[in-house]
Amino acid sequence: MNRHLVPAQDGGGQDGTEQPSAQVAKEALQRSLAGEHAAIWAYSTALAFLPPDAASRARTELEAHRTLRREVSEALTELGERPVSAQPAYTPPQPVVDELSASALLVTAETDAAAAWRSLVERAPSREMRQAGLTRMIESTVRCAFWRRATDRSPAIPVFPGRS
Amino acid sequence: MAGVTGPVLGRRRLLVSAAAVVALPPVLAACSPGTDRRADASEALLAMADAARRDAALVAAAVTSDPALAGRLEPLRAARLEHAAALDEAGGRPPGAAPVPATPQAADVAAVRDSVDGSARTASEVVIEASALQAGLVAEVAACCAAYVVALQ
Numbered sequence: 001m002n003r004h005l006v007p008a009q010d011g012g013g014q015d016g017t018e019q020p021s022a023q024v025a026k027e028a029l030q031r032s033l034a035g036e037h038a039a040i041w042a043y044s045t046a047l048a049f050l051p052p053d054a055a056s057r058a059r060t061e062l063e064a065h066r067t068l069r070r071e072v073s074e075a076l077t078e079l080g081e082r083p084v085s086a087q088p089a090y091t092p093p094q095p096v097v098d099e100l101s102a103s104a105l106l107v108t109a110e111t112d113a114a115a116a117w118r119s120l121v122e123r124a125p126s127r128e129m130r131q132a133g134l135t136r137m138i139e140s141t142v143r144c145a146f147w148r149r150a151t152d153r154s155p156a157i158p159v160f161p162g163r164s
Numbered sequence: 165m166a167g168v169t170g171p172v173l174g175r176r177r178l179l180v181s182a183a184a185v186v187a188l189p190p191v192l193a194a195c196s197p198g199t200d201r202r203a204d205a206s207e208a209l210l211a212m213a214d215a216a217r218r219d220a221a222l223v224a225a226a227v228t229s230d231p232a233l234a235g236r237l238e239p240l241r242a243a244r245l246e247h248a249a250a251l252d253e254a255g256g257r258p259p260g261a262a263p264v265p266a267t268p269q270a271a272d273v274a275a276v277r278d279s280v281d282g283s284a285r286t287a288s289e290v291v292i293e294a295s296a297l298q299a300g301l302v303a304e305v306a307a308c309c310a311a312y313v314v315a316l317q
Contacts, residue, residue: 114307121303127292134291134303141307142314155239157311159246160304 021125022079028116028123029076030084032136035109035116036069037086042109045092049102054150058106061143065113068136103150110144111158118162137162205294205302209255212290212305215283216248218265222279226271237276240312244280247305254301277316284309 043062047055073083092105117140120133141161149156223241227234252262287306294302 118300118303118307121291122296122300130292130299131288134288134306137303138307138310141311145311145315155243157239157243157308157315159243159308160250160301161307161311163300163304 024123025125026079026081028120029072032116032120033072034084035113036065036072038090039065039109039113040069041090042105045096046102046105049096049099051099100151103147106147107144107151110140110147114140114144114162115164205290205298206255208290209251210257212287213248213251213255213262216244219279219283220244221265222268222271222276225268226276229270243308250301254298273316277313280309281313284313
């Protein structure tokens with residue numbers, strides 16, 4: 001069973017007119033955007049199964065992901081790239097039927113998001129972009145820890161967050 | 165239980181750093197191919213490994229002072245020892261060659277949190293200068309430490 005919501009995006013699309021580092025960075029940004037699309041879907045899906053406290057937190061995180069999605073989309077547009085669209089549907093690792101499976105879906109979503117931001121840290125051609133990727137990677141790790149606690153995963157905070 | 169409460173890093177900070185992403189085009193335009201401008205950060209990695217061992221020793225002292233903290237802090241100690249080993253390897257230090265940290269007299273959760281906070285900040289600085297190859301590991305250490313700082317608040 002696929003553990004990830006978003007299939008890893010691999011290379012492609014180089015037209016030979018751009019510097020490789022810029023192209024690699026754009027691809028990393030697209031991967032981050034794909035992760036944000038998936039996270040928004042995951043939070044929207046999970047909400048109905050969460051008790052009030054967790055749902056309240058999930059709504060806050062959903063807004064954060066929407067903000068991120070907008071920011072990354074705008075950045076890609078400014079770079080002359082067409083931002084990747086959300087998939088019409090995603091396949092969760094397990095059916096979402098209750099609080100536990102809903103929380104598990106959010107663990108998957110944040111794990112994927114952290115991996116995508118980590119990838120941006122590695123590929124960023126500038127200090128600013130690397131810093132931005134790290135900030136988002138940290139935020140995703142903190143969010144992920146909450147849902148990992150909610151699903152009794154140990155350790156709640158992964159030793160090497162974002163490593164896949 | 166070390167519950168995370170609220171969006172700790174805050175939307176403000178998120179929005180501030182968003183400017184960095186939106187400001188990408190000129191940054192990308194100014195970028196030259198190659199990665200030479202990022203110096204090898206091996207020394208910084210080894211310093212981070214030493215700090216990781218100090219954090220682990222501090223956790224051990226805190227748990228000795230108050231055994232009830234073991235459940236909350238032991239995962240942190242294990243994580244920091246794993247960080248130390250990975251950073252040693254990335255920095256080219258042979259296994260077993262690392263200095264043994266001094267045993268702290270005593271420690272509490274606040275002391276542990278402050279120390280790990282310092283480690284997170286150092287890692288966040290090193291990641292900027294690290295090579296592409298090293299940046300992933302340093303970012304992982306930064307993210308793990310930062311998440312523990314939040315959890316220990």
